[in-house]
Amino acid sequence: MFRTELPQPNEIRQTIRDTYRADEEAVVERLIETARLSPEQTARVQNRAYQLVARVRSADNGKSGIDALLHEYELSSKEGVILMCLAEALLRVPDAVTADKLIQDKLFDADWQSHLGHSDSFFVNASTWGLMLTGRVIKFGKAEKADPGRLIKRMIGRSGEPVIRKAFNHAMRIMGRQFVMGRTIDEAAERAKANEEKGYRYSYDMLGEAARTMKDADRYYKAYETAIHDIGRVANGRGPIDSPGISVKLSAIHPRYDFANYDRVMNELTPRLKELALLAKKYDIGFTVDAEEANRLDLSLDVIGTVFADPDLDGWEGYGLAVQAYQKRAYHVLEWLADLSTKVGRKMMVRLVKGAYWDTEVKFSQENGFDGYPVFTRKASTDVSYLACAKYMLSRRDAFYCQFASHNAHTVASVLEMAGNDRTFEFQRLHGMGEALYEQIVDENGENVPCRVYAPVGTHEDLLAYLVRRLLENGANTSFVNRIQDEQLPIEEMIADPIEKMAALPRKGHPKIPAPIDLYGASRVNSRGLDLTDTQKLLPLSAKLAEIKSKTWNAAPLIDGKLVSGTPIDVINPAKFAEKVGDLVQATEADIDAAVVAALKGYETWNKTPASERATALRRLGDLLEENMDEFIALCQREAGKLYSDGVAEVREAVDFCRYYANRAEETFREGSPLEGRGVIVCISPWNFPLAIFLGQVTAALAAGNAVIAKPAEQTSLIAARAAELILESGVPGSAFQLVPGPGRVIGNQLINDPRIAGVAFTGSTETAQVINQALAKRPGVPLPLIAE
Known part of the structure; x- marks a missing residue:
């Protein structure tokens, strides 16, 4: 023990x-x-x-073949990058045809000849000769000396790609022996x-x-x-x-x-x-x-x-x-x-x-x-x-x-x-x-x-992973192994x-x-992550998740900023059938019609809202998502069956969407382009990315000045409903955003076929996307939106 x-x-x-x-x-x-x-x-x-x-x-440089090779073909040189790519890729390409195409693609523009004779190392020069495929096989002409790519092309034409491939694989094996x-x-x-x-x-x-x-x-x-x-x-x-x-x-x-x-x-x-x-x-x-x-x-x-x-x-x-x-x-x-x-x-x-x-x-x-x-x-x-x-x-x-x-x-x-x-x-x-x-x-x-x-x-x-790691570690021009050879x-x-x-x-x-956090410079703040391998972060998260372990959530149609009452159905944890996560009230036909009416009214106001104000609301939404990350991690786990890490990724991607589209709204306005919406946009999102894609569609439409009717996947409506609360809290008016949870075929068909709808943003199966496009095509004069499949 x-x-x-x-x-x-x-x-x-x-x-x-x-x-x-x-x-x-x-x-x-x-x-x-x-x-x-x-x-x-x-x-x-x-x-x-x-x-x-x-x-x-x-000393005799030939005694340190790899040191000399890494100096001659340092990763700051084009040939050094090609050499690493070949060493890495030729070991794992799936078939001969792919290997042949790789060789042609990588070698034509490389100036191998310029490296010949630079080093006193026999190993380096032998490798260079091998890479140039010279010796008995190739004879230089004046044109080839000026254009190594032409030389390789001529060689491939004479001997065929299999000969070249075999030669390169052999060269890589010789290199491998220096490392192994x-x-x-x-x-x-x-x-x-x-x-x-x-x-x-x-x-x-x-x-x-x-x-x-x-x-x-x-x-x-x-x-x-x-x-x-x-x-x-x-x-x-x-x-x-x-x-x-x-x-x-x-x-x-x-x-x-x-x-x-x-x-x-x-x-x-x-x-x-x-x-x-x-x-x-x-x-x-x-x-x-x-x-x-x-x-x-x-x-x-x-x-x-x-x-x-x-x-x-x-x-x-x-x-x-x-x-x-x-x-x-x-x-x-x-x-x-x-x-x-x-x-x-x-x-x-x-x-x-x-x-x-x-x-x-x-x-x-x-x-x-x-x-x-x-x-x-x-x-x-x-x-x-x-x-x-x-x-x-x-x-x-x-x-x-x-x-x-x-x-x-x-x-x-x-x-x-x-x-x-x-x-x-x-x-x-x-x-x-x-x-x-x-x-x-x-x-x-x-x-x-x-x-x-x-x-x-x-x-x-x-050899693959070890070789590439050694090349990255010692092939950089700041490496001592590389620099010691530079006299x-x-x-x-x-x-x-x-x-x-x-x-x-x-x-x-x-x-x-x-x-x-500053990865994108002044343009936007990177979404804040949560390192689940850091006990300083993991223990507080676990404590917060324990606090909300018994919490349940509610989802219902959200029309003109108000929740609609109805008969709720149970939402069950897909990983634990005995656990109830919350209640869902599905939208009725009347709710959907009311949502369209409210959205048409809201569009008139929201579309006239300055781009800077729309951007401010979206950035505020991103901040609210980060502030409530713990809750969304729990929701993603219990309603969508996701891991903690999946929940973190969902929130971060949603935050990135908020900040990215906020920037695009302001940039488009500054560039002098008219930033006007089309009208009311229906956003239909999938269950597998219940927060990220849901908000990705919604924020893009809102940033451009459209009013939105969001139809989340019926399997993950609680996540969408909680996000909807933050959308309104961020400053987006209730008239500009409507939520209609429920069965996709029923709600989706009603909205898609409504002539008052200006466009549809959809992520899901190709089959459903075709149905949507066919429905929209029956409406002459209405520009078709880009459908994400």
């Missing part, structure tokens, strides 16, 4: 949660002071870093022998990303089991430090590894992780849990901490994890781990990395409208965080076996300075990268510090102290990376 209470102080864990998306300026300010060295130490770091870079540049250690552990271990004799160690990473099904998870789990057996045989009892180790992804061994499935994760994934850890303990090898996306960190700490604290692992110090310095929480995570290690009475192996998902983290936060970023927006801030974390780790060697993963010469020099004469730690690098740098570190005539190589193992087909760049600039750099910069974040 697992311990029900981990030996962890609540205050440290709370600090971790408080720092999830904390103010970047405050976090960086503290880390600068923590990471700062004395002037004498700083001078020694600069001198050592300078010597390291100078020696790398004077071997297809199997045995193959990788055999390849590693020469480097191990020099003092290198290895940590093998089984290629493969998150499991989508339990079948995937079982396959990955079996692969880890097999790998541990294989590594154990190779290790032959050398112990976790001197032996090769294994890296494990939690997302690979459970298909529902997310915060929403906390109980399942703790009950199902945790025992799996323990069994793998026990197997690694049996062979006495290193066992590292890899870092993943920031939204899984809190959950990961519970899983990792629970297994680490299990007494069955006592007597073994090979268990560890990776900590990402680009996360604002990294320093506090280390404090928590050190405390855990002390309480358990066993050392933990900790791999400090800078992080490989930065692009994803930034984009995900922007897309979801979160309060801030979990990662630093400036690269120098991440470097400062890394140094502060490294300093803390070295001060707690009683709790950690320290492992520092970096290809940055300044970072390496800083760690060496902070470590002093105690070399009981190791560096780490990626397979195929940083070789020239670490030859100076591992060599006994150099720094004589061991280096572990993080080496992926797997087949060519599994035009002064060494002093490369090894600039990030602490001094940040001390001289505004620390509010990168000026070109706006906060998620």
Whole structure:
């Protein structure tokens, strides 16, 4: 059995949660002071870093093929982008025809020839020749030299796309070998022998990303089991430090590894992780849990901490994890781990990395409208965080076996300075990268510090995600791996102290990376999201949802601002048939006619309302939706059977519609275009997006000056009715908006065939859309609206 209470102080864990998306300026300010060295130490770091870079540049560049390749084809170049696209796409295109079209599309405009001979690396030039398909196959003509695209076209014409495809697939496999250690552990271990004799160690990473099904998870789990057996045989009892180790992804061994499935994760994934850890303990090898996306960190700490604290692992110090310095929480995570290690009475192996998902983290936060970023927006801030974390780790060697993963010469020099004469730690690098740098570190005539190589193992087909992540991480023109090959760049600039750099910069974040709420600049405010992986947000939400758990809602026709009475019917939760959600009064034929009369009257007034006033009302509606997000999450869950995350997405999309159409109304008016409605617009929306599409149609029509009669899906009328209340509260007059809930065929047919209706906005089945169009076509002289299907 697992311990029900981990030996962890609540205050440290709370600090971790408080720092999830904390103010970047405050976090960086503290880390600068923590990471700062004395002037004498700083001078020694600069001198050592300078010597390291100078020696790398004077060494044979052919020894670092990937480093040179990433420099030659950096992602800021057109050819670099094409190279990444090909590497990513050719591994997964479904058929030969598609592959042929992709090759033609990507290669015709690329200037591969301009890269030939730029690099001294044999690997880079061989790759370039392969990409140009030269050698025995192609002979250059004068025209082709001036136009590489013409050359490729001629080659395809002579040999056919299959030959080109085969050549490119072969080139990608050659590239893959530079990134991947071997297809199997045995193959990788055999390849590693020469480097191990020099003092290198290895940590093998089984290629493969998150499991989508339990079948995937079982396959990955079996692969880890097999790998541990294989590594154990190779290790032959050398112990976790001197032996090769294994890296494990939690997302690979459970298909529902997310915060929403906390109980399942703790009950199902945790025992799996323990069994793998026990197997690694049996062979006495290193066992590292890899870092993943920031939204899984809190959950990961519970899983990792629970297994680490299990007494069955006592007597073994090979268990560890990776900590990402680009996360604002990294320093506090280390404090928590050190405390855990002390309480358990066993050392933990900790791999400090800078992080490989930065692009994803930034984009995900922007897309979801979160309060801030979990990662630093400036690269120098991440470097400062890394140094502060490294300093803390070295001060707690009683709790950690320290492992520092970096290809940055300044970072390496800083760690060496902070470590002093105690070399009981190791560096780490990626397979195929940083070789020239670490030859100076591992060599006994150099720094004589061991280096572990993080080496992926797997087949060519599994390379895709890893390859693209490495290209994104190290192919950018700000990457040290890229810049170290650029001899035009002064060494002093490369090894600039990030602490001094940040001390001289505004620390509010990168000026070109706006906060998620400011994603659209001055044009409009991004809809505010709710991070359901943040306990600081999730716990208050859960409390509010508990408060309204027994609440019921009412829906009825809303005519000229007044609710119509009638005989209600029960609205039942589609996921819990015993639960009543509310009451619904359906519109009668008389109600529908009254709604048309009221809307015609309201149109005359609303259409004359200035665009700025209409926009103000729509923006107010967006604000009201955000203020009532909790209630709509509950409604979407109970009436539409949606998840919490679906409810958040519904509200956010509806808010975006409100603000977008408010802007369009004002912009159209300023541009001098007449902004007049057509009359009364019927809006018919579906059940699957009961708030977002409902309001998307309504707000578009209202923004243009139309009066609206809204007919929501009968399955989700309560959601529409609550939204209708906010529409009136926002300042839209009751005469301009009518709600007629009820059966679609009855109400829809009556409205569509009413000659007083100017148009219909519809989202639903193609069959129903055809019926609507046919009905409207019978009305000559009436312009048909755009029907959304």
